Amino acid sequence: MQKYIPKMYKSNIYEIPYQKLWEKGITHLLFDLDNTIVPGHVKKATKEVKELFTHLKKMGFTIIIFSNSPKRRVHPFGQDLEVEIHPFSMKPLKRGFRHVLKKFDIKRENVVIIGDQLFTDIIGGNQMGILTILIDPISTRDMFLTRWNRFRENRMFQKLQDANFLEKGIYYE
Numbered sequence: 727m728q729k730y731i732p733k734m735y736k737s738n739i740y741e742i743p744y745q746k747l748w749e750k751g752i753t754h755l756l757f758d759l760d761n762t763i764v765p766g767h768v769k770k771a772t773k774e775v776k777e778l779f780t781h782l783k784k785m786g787f788t789i790i791i792f793s794n795s796p797k798r799r800v801h802p803f804g805q806d807l808e809v810e811i812h813p814f815s816m817k818p819l820k821r822g823f824r825h826v827l828k829k830f831d832i833k834r835e836n837v838v839i840i841g842d843q844l845f846t847d848i849i850g851g852n853q854m855g856i857l858t859i860l861i862d863p864i865s866t867r868d869m870f871l872t873r874w875n876r877f878r879e880n881r882m883f884q885k886l887q888d889a890n891f892l893e894k895g896i897y898y899e
């Protein structure tokens with residue numbers, strides 16, 4: 727069960743203590759795209775996301791949109807937000823994570839994955855030995871596959887809650 731437990735849990739990407747992460751030595755932020763940065767059906771980032779990312783880049787972070795979605799979905803966000811992208815990342819497999827570490831010549835302890843799904847973002851990051859931050863999904867208007875994952879996810883959440891590991895809406899750092 728340990729592999730499902732995020733190191734940190736926040737309601738959204740704006741609540742994350744980025745300064746603290748920076749002080750811990752985190753230099754690279756891997757952001758999931760769908761339902762983490764924008765709802766799954768939305769094609770453009772909001773002004774708030776742009777402002778947050780501009781701020782984070784000024785702090786010194788390198789931002790990488792690390793998404794299981796195809797390039798045609800992820801690329802426009804990379805352009806618009808002026809950040810790196812890694813589409814078709816195949817989370818929770820280690821392959822994509824390894825690729826990023828190699829490409830940016832960084833160590834596990836310098837990276838964090840921020841995402842809304844236990845079964846991809848959190849397991850993937852935990853298995854890779856990098857810091858994991860769970861946030862609540864922005865939208866519930868998901869595609870069928872995500873809805874099925876969400877169903878499994880809710881059951882897992884229940885199990886974690888029963889074991890006092892993680893409770894929906896009880897955020898921690």
Ligand SMILES: [Mg+2]
Pocket residue numbers: 758759760761762841842843
């Ligand atoms: Mg997601």
